[in-house]
Amino acid sequence: MTGSSSAQQLPDLARVVLRPVRGHHAFEACVEQLATAIRLGVHPHGTTLPPERELAQRLHVSRATVREAIIALRTAGMVETRRGRGGGSVVTYSPRRPRARARAAKSPSAEILASWLDSLTFRRIVEPGAVATAAGLDLADDQRAMLTTAYDAVTRAAGSAAHRQADSRFHLAFASVTGSPSIIEAVTRVQAALHDMLMQIPVYDVNIGHSNSQHEGILQAVLDGRVERARQTMEEHCDDTAALLRGLLG
Known part of the structure; x- marks a missing residue:
């Protein structure tokens, strides 16, 4: 069993690790939570992040804020966005040895x-x-x-x-x-x-x-x-x- 497949069998982790943002720095908090979830393997390499609407509901922020956070993650090389059917923000981060x-x-x-x-x-x-x-x-x-x-x-x-x-x-x-x-x-x-x-x-x-x-x-x-x-x-x-x-x- 690989780390990626095991994570897919633990969907509740993603739901509990991503929590409502507190304070006024919504963008920064979204980036921090999403990046942490990716680094810890809650969203492992090759998997797709939840849709923007779902992330916005979990984090209690606007979809625009989530979109900006994902752009930041993409700029940092942690995700890439794929268009078309079956697309979305796919995790590209893979921890080095x-x-x-x-x-x-x-x-x-x-x-x-x-x-x-x-x-x-x-x-x-x-x-x-x-x-x-x-x-x-x-x-x-x-x-x-x-x-x-x-x-x-x-x-x-x-x-x-x-x-x-x-x-x-x-x-x-x-x-x-x-x-x-x-x-x-x-x-x-x-x-x-x-x-x-x-x-x-x-x-x-x-x-x-x-x-x-x-x-x-x-x-x-x-x-x-x-x-x-x-x-x-x-x-x-x-x-x-x-x-x-x-x-x-x-």
């Missing part, structure tokens, strides 16, 4: 590093709480199936870039089943920061294997309704990832 991106990218500034490290601290609070909340719910069969599908997608993802996006979708899936807009927004934010950090370091097979094992423990704890076990396993997962990033990013 982390090692290649690390070589090409400039070293992050001290300000960015400080923001990233703060995100790791925030994540340690947010994501354990999210899975604990999910574990305490009476999950419907389709929610349980969605979480299992998200886990399977991570374990079967081919290549480091596809694995990174599948990993993001796995974490977002738990936020989505809580039904809490605040939890979903917080997890999306920390996953976006985590994505940027992980793209700066090499991929280690031993770390991926360890991470997948923890993912299995988190999934099983949630499906079994073991609230504290879900929280504890996610805390360990967050701590291990944070230790790796702090060591390599300084």
Whole structure:
């Protein structure tokens, strides 16, 4: 199962990650949310974004604002617009291998590093709480199936870039089943920061294997309704990832 096909089996993620825009900067907020959804693989390479009307309804903005945001994404090379039957805004963004991106990218500034490290601290609070909340719910069969599908997608993802996006979708899936807009927004934010950090370091097979094992423990704890076990396993997962990033990013 590829990262792209698995995302198509998780349509609810797109619905919950794209949320009503707040404040007066509608254009910028639309670009941020759509770009984040694309980078995290909620809308993976080769898939088509929802129609402008649907996006406008989700984001609570005008279709003109959505159109302007899509133009910005197209200018940035993240989507291309295809005309005619079956057309639309098709995602062209495909994450480069982390090692290649690390070589090409400039070293992050001290300000960015400080923001990233703060995100790791925030994540340690947010994501354990999210899975604990999910574990305490009476999950419907389709929610349980969605979480299992998200886990399977991570374990079967081919290549480091596809694995990174599948990993993001796995974490977002738990936020989505809580039904809490605040939890979903917080997890999306920390996953976006985590994505940027992980793209700066090499991929280690031993770390991926360890991470997948923890993912299995988190999934099983949630499906079994073991609230504290879900929280504890996610805390360990967050701590291990944070230790790796702090060591390599300084």
